[in-house]
Amino acid sequence: GENVEQHPSTLSVQEGDSAVIKCTYSDSASNYFPWYKQELGKGPQLIIDIRSNVGEKKDQRIAVTLNKTAKHFSLHITETQPEDSAVYFCAASRVTGGGNKLTFGTGTQLKVEL
Amino acid sequence: DSGVTQTPKHLITATGQRVTLRCSPRSGDLSVYWYQQSLDQGLQFLIQYYNGEERAKGNILERFSAQQFPDLHSELNLSSLELGDSALYFCASSVADSNSGNTIYFGEGSWLTVV
Numbered sequence: 657g658e659n660v661e662q663h664p665s666t667l668s669v670q671e672g673d674s675a676v677i678k679c680t681y682s683d684s685a686s687n688y689f690p691w692y693k694q695e696l697g698k699g700p701q702l703i704i705d706i707r708s709n710v711g712e713k714k715d716q717r718i719a720v721t722l723n724k725t726a727k728h729f730s731l732h733i734t735e736t737q738p739e740d741s742a743v744y745f746c747a748a749s750r751v752t753g754g755g756n757k758l759t760f761g762t763g764t765q766l767k768v769e770l
Numbered sequence: 771d772s773g774v775t776q777t778p779k780h781l782i783t784a785t786g787q788r789v790t791l792r793c794s795p796r797s798g799d800l801s802v803y804w805y806q807q808s809l810d811q812g813l814q815f816l817i818q819y820y821n822g823e824e825r826a827k828g829n830i831l832e833r834f835s836a837q838q839f840p841d842l843h844s845e846l847n848l849s850s851l852e853l854g855d856s857a858l859y860f861c862a863s864s865v866a867d868s869n870s871g872n873t874i875y876f877g878e879g880s881w882l883t884v885v
Binding site for chain 1: 772774801803812813814815818826828860862864872873874875876877878879
């Protein structure tokens with residue numbers, strides 16, 4: 657089955673700096689890669705996703721890049737703000753007619769310091 | 771608010787007992803997913819239902835079962851509970867089961883503590 661590795665496990669940045677979180681996946685057939693933000697006591701919230709036919713996607717301060725050959729994808733957050741502090745999870749799935757089960761990375765605790 | 775509703779939010783029960791977690795998907799969503807989040811295992815996929823039928827299965831224990839009803843709400847039944855079943859259980863939903871990939875929205879979770 658799919659295996660997703662995520663690094664780093666913790667990340668501390670100064671407000672205004674950029675943050676980068678990296679993930680690798682094992683199943684070359686995976687074609688959908690979402691990123692979720694989880695705040696304390698809440699459920700994961702989708703912040704951005706990318707499909708395998710796209711190399712990069714951007715939404716305001718958040719961007720995701722995908723390298724299918726190397727089987728890795730990254731989340732980039734620019735101009736970080738204190739409210740960006742949370743746990744971020746990457747995930748991968750092979751969406752087929754049989755389902756869409758996400759395999760999650762182990763999470764990155766991002767702390768944005770003033 | 772994702773639109774996915776889960777009840778109860780917190781539940782404390784004893785070992786050997788049985789509990790039922792309930793989920794109402796977002797309006798219009800046909801697929802329901804159940805995930806377990808624990809400190810040692812992270813976020814693990816348990817099972818998916820699409821329009822009442824089981825569609826995908828993950829590492830769900832035989833002591834656990836789920837179903838999706840005609841009104842599309844879903845229930846996760848956990849029986850013969852063990853201390854290790856203590857975790858946050860998330861329900862999620864998406865519009866449809868398709869090959870194009872679709873956004874999966876998570877509820878706020880049901881926190882289960884087995885004592």
